[in-house]
Amino acid sequence: DFQGRIVGIVALGRPNDYSDPDGHGTHVAGSVLGDGAASRGVIRGTAPKAKLFFQSVLSADGGLGGLPLNLGDLFEEAYQAGARIHNNSWGSATRSMYTINSVEVDEFVAKRRDMLIVIAAGNAGQAANCLHSQPGYVDWLTVDSPATCKNALTVGASRSSRTSGGYASHTYGQEWPEHFPNPPVAGETVSGNPEGVAAFSSRGPCDDRRIKPDIVVPGTDIASTKSSRAPLRNFWGPYPENAMYAFMGGTSMAAPLVAGCAALVREYYVSSRNHEPSAALLKATLINSTKWLTGNDAVADHHCAPNYHQGFGCIWMPWAIPNPSEPNLKLEFLDTWKDTQRHFVHTGQRFRFQFSISGGNWLRICLAYTDLAARALQNNLDLFVQHMQSGQKWMGNADLPSGLKIPDPDNNVEVIRLKNPQAGDYLVQITATNLLLRQAGQDFALVVTGALASRLVQV
Numbered sequence: 001d002f003q004g005r006i007v008g009i010v011a012l013g014r015p016n017d018y019s020d021p022d023g024h025g026t027h028v029a030g031s032v033l034g035d036g037a038a039s040r041g042v043i044r045g046t047a048p049k050a051k052l053f054f055q056s057v058l059s060a061d062g063g064l065g066g067l068p069l070n071l072g073d074l075f076e077e078a079y080q081a082g083a084r085i086h087n088n089s090w091g092s093a094t095r096s097m098y099t100i101n102s103v104e105v106d107e108f109v110a111k112r113r114d115m116l117i118v119i120a121a122g123n124a125g126q127a128a129n130c131l132h133s134q135p136g137y138v139d140w141l142t143v144d145s146p147a148t149c150k151n152a153l154t155v156g157a158s159r160s161s162r163t164s165g166g167y168a169s170h171t172y173g174q175e176w177p178e179h180f181p182n183p184p185v186a187g188e189t190v191s192g193n194p195e196g197v198a199a200f201s202s203r204g205p206c207d208d209r210r211i212k213p214d215i216v217v218p219g220t221d222i223a224s225t226k227s228s229r230a231p232l233r234n235f236w237g238p239y240p241e242n243a244m245y246a247f248m249g250g251t252s253m254a255a256p257l258v259a260g261c262a263a264l265v266r267e268y269y270v271s272s273r274n275h276e277p278s279a280a281l282l283k284a285t286l287i288n289s290t291k292w293l294t295g296n297d298a299v300a301d302h303h304c305a306p307n308y309h310q311g312f313g314c315i316w317m318p319w320a321i322p323n324p325s326e327p328n329l330k331l332e333f334l335d336t337w338k339d340t341q342r343h344f345v346h347t348g349q350r351f352r353f354q355f356s357i358s359g360g361n362w363l364r365i366c367l368a369y370t371d372l373a374a375r376a377l378q379n380n381l382d383l384f385v386q387h388m389q390s391g392q393k394w395m396g397n398a399d400l401p402s403g404l405k406i407p408d409p410d411n412n413v414e415v416i417r418l419k420n421p422q423a424g425d426y427l428v429q430i431t432a433t434n435l436l437l438r439q440a441g442q443d444f445a446l447v448v449t450g451a452l453a454s455r456l457v458q459v
Contacts, residue, residue, distance in 0.1 A: 001034035001225050005051045008081050013059040013066025022058055023230025027248050028089045029054060030225030031256035038244040043223050046260025053081045064090055071104040071146065079115055084266065087259040088119045089252035091144030096207045098375040101146035106373035109151035109279055113337045113370055113443070116279040117152035118259045120144070120251035121213040122202035126179040136182040137300045140308050142202040143212045150377070150412050151370045153262070153283050154212050157198035157219025157254040158293060158314050162191045166221035166236035166247030172199045185297060190249070191220040196295030197309050201251055204308040208376040209402070209410045213311040214283070215290055219254030221247050261286060261315055268321045278337040280445035284368035287312045287413060288447045289320035304399035305417070312415060319449065328360055330452035336443040343441025344381065344432040353428045353456045360451030363421040367396060367430060369444040371412045379442045380434040382407040383414040388425040394418070407433060421450065427459070
């Protein structure tokens, strides 16, 4: 399923041995870009024509001994090989702490602003010893590191629609009784409800109150490529009638689906818009596409977007970039990583842009930017929108779980989503509410989708 598209393989954990006796890495790679050759196209990754640079970090003792002391070295090796999207289906259970590994991710993206790092949120979700959630629901503050970083895209797991195979028909209480001992989550099936979040999926926020995960996608009973050297006991179950594939689950399985989606978005910007996108632009475009899941566990404690279970929601690619299934969807964007004239250089500075829409079912706006590497938000940009004819105003992330009706002081992603928006002219304002003087300037990415009737024009 990878034939002809592997541009490089490196053995970092076992000298000169990049085989996969575990099966995890091969399964993950298949979800990104497997082309289905061994299944007559039935089982494919989300970007089946992408190319692969594979870094084996499996050590002889079955751990992650191949990871370098500084994660920047891992990312830089892939960057020099031509990769611009880097999937990381691994992490350390550090209970939402911003660790040195988180710093290293943020440092690298700040250095290589055109490489999107995708990271699994972790599988530390539990409902046994809850400090914050209601009894029987999954508790908060369990995101792994380095998924707690600011500048990567952190991915949680929703439930797939699968009703058979693997663990699909089992309940969370049957599979993990020590983590999910009580109803309602204990009695719910592992898969089958695509409106729900996987109970094991790590929840936010980060310990500095930032929203994580950023998004979710299916991560239960995912069928993908099986390493011929990996025993079946390492998987959730065999794929029926085809031993080249198997089922696995976890946020490790969700992250590569997102990495493939990011490759499709990047292809759109390069091929259709003649633009080399920043990591912030890819991140903003994917977050801008999300559907809000409505399962009880997905909206527990806070029913508005974003929350600590599903972040900004579940990626829905038909809402990400123009496509035949959404003929009225238009996309406009700003990506200023190379445009120094549109960098913020002092606190209080603002940029304003105007566009028009003809109405439509919704209007979506997302601001994302690469922040300085340090715990908590350093440079704070805030998003505001006004409908010019009526004067009605909105601000980014107005429905944060904190309940404070103020411009968001904690997150470097902000969204505004309007249902059935009024036709007319809209003014977008981005303000530097706080800007540290430790860099030349702060760039940003802005994505607007809907029934747009004009371009984005600076005013």
